[in-house]
Amino acid sequence: MSSSVQDRRLRRSRLLFLLPAGCFLAVLGVYPLVQLFRMAFSKVTAGTLNKTWVFAGLSNFQSGFATDVTQQALLRTLFFVVIVTALGMLLGLAAAIALRTRGQWSAILLAVMVFVWALPPVVNGSVWKFLLGDHGLVNAVVLGLHLSPTPLPFLYDQYWALASVAFVNSFAVIPFNALVFRAALMNIPPDVFEAAQLDGASRWQEVRYIMTPMVRPTSLVLLVLTLVYGFRSFDFIYVMTYGGPGTATNTLPFLGYLQAFVRYDYGKGASTSVLTIIGVIVLAVVYARSIRREETE
Numbered sequence: 001m002s003s004s005v006q007d008r009r010l011r012r013s014r015l016l017f018l019l020p021a022g023c024f025l026a027v028l029g030v031y032p033l034v035q036l037f038r039m040a041f042s043k044v045t046a047g048t049l050n051k052t053w054v055f056a057g058l059s060n061f062q063s064g065f066a067t068d069v070t071q072q073a074l075l076r077t078l079f080f081v082v083i084v085t086a087l088g089m090l091l092g093l094a095a096a097i098a099l100r101t102r103g104q105w106s107a108i109l110l111a112v113m114v115f116v117w118a119l120p121p122v123v124n125g126s127v128w129k130f131l132l133g134d135h136g137l138v139n140a141v142v143l144g145l146h147l148s149p150t151p152l153p154f155l156y157d158q159y160w161a162l163a164s165v166a167f168v169n170s171f172a173v174i175p176f177n178a179l180v181f182r183a184a185l186m187n188i189p190p191d192v193f194e195a196a197q198l199d200g201a202s203r204w205q206e207v208r209y210i211m212t213p214m215v216r217p218t219s220l221v222l223l224v225l226t227l228v229y230g231f232r233s234f235d236f237i238y239v240m241t242y243g244g245p246g247t248a249t250n251t252l253p254f255l256g257y258l259q260a261f262v263r264y265d266y267g268k269g270a271s272t273s274v275l276t277i278i279g280v281i282v283l284a285v286v287y288a289r290s291i292r293r294e295e296t297e
Contacts, residue, residue: 092177
């Protein structure tokens with residue numbers, strides 16, 4: 001049997017095994033996205049949801065931008081994503097470097113980090129809501145150390161609230177990033193560090209010239225994943241602030257939820273959600289290209 005025939009049969013067998021997964025994704029992934037895009041360009045309310053949707057063109061997008069609601073939500077989302085990504089990447093790498101050694105304490109801390117990462121966002125957000133409250137642990141420490149004469153308004157001030165929710169979101173993603181970074185660091189041959197120590201390299205020089213370059217491919221993948229995580233964050237905002245105070249924590253995903261399921265303007269909510277999906281799709285393409293480049297290298 002020729003090699004070309006064997007290659008064709010191998011490709012057919014691969015396609016056969018991929019067919020169930022493709023059908024599953026088409027039904028539960030592609031079809032809802034198509035319906036969402038249809039809804040974004042239609043006039044859909046609670047009264048017309050189960051009827052024929054009337055095509056509305058770009059009116060849903062135009063009305064959102066005309067009232068300045070979408071622009072403000074977009075700016076909050078960008079600020080939110082920057083905070084989550086910066087803290088998630090930097091503190092994740094720092095935690096991975098600190099836990100690079102093998103030992104009992106490292107194993108215990110890793111187990112705690114896995115526990116924090118695996119907690120449902122509703123539970124995690126509820127805990128942080130109590131911790132950041134006026135009578136919570138954080139304000140008790142602030143008042144006890146006389147850092148402020150009054151409790152800090154972590155969840156009740158428009159600036160503090162957005163920063164607090166972004167911090168909590170980054171705290172939730174740090175364990176995952178740390179575990180992935182640590183796996184990359186553990187793959188560095190010990191001989192490299194021994195040679196650096198013989199040459200008189202300091203700890204900081206090891207981090208700068210050995211660890212950071214070696215985890216660069218992993219960093220690119222984690223960067224895209226963390227950006228996607230920040231863009232799609234919804235749970236912590238829902239539990240901790242519900243978009244408040246006022247509209248201070250209304251990011252694009254939460255604004256789309258309010259428009260569709262609170263105000264029952266499904267067309268406008270879908271148009272807001274489409275903006276978020278476009279951003280995630282762009283990041284997904286970047287992620288796929290990063291994975292392909294890493295595999296080829």
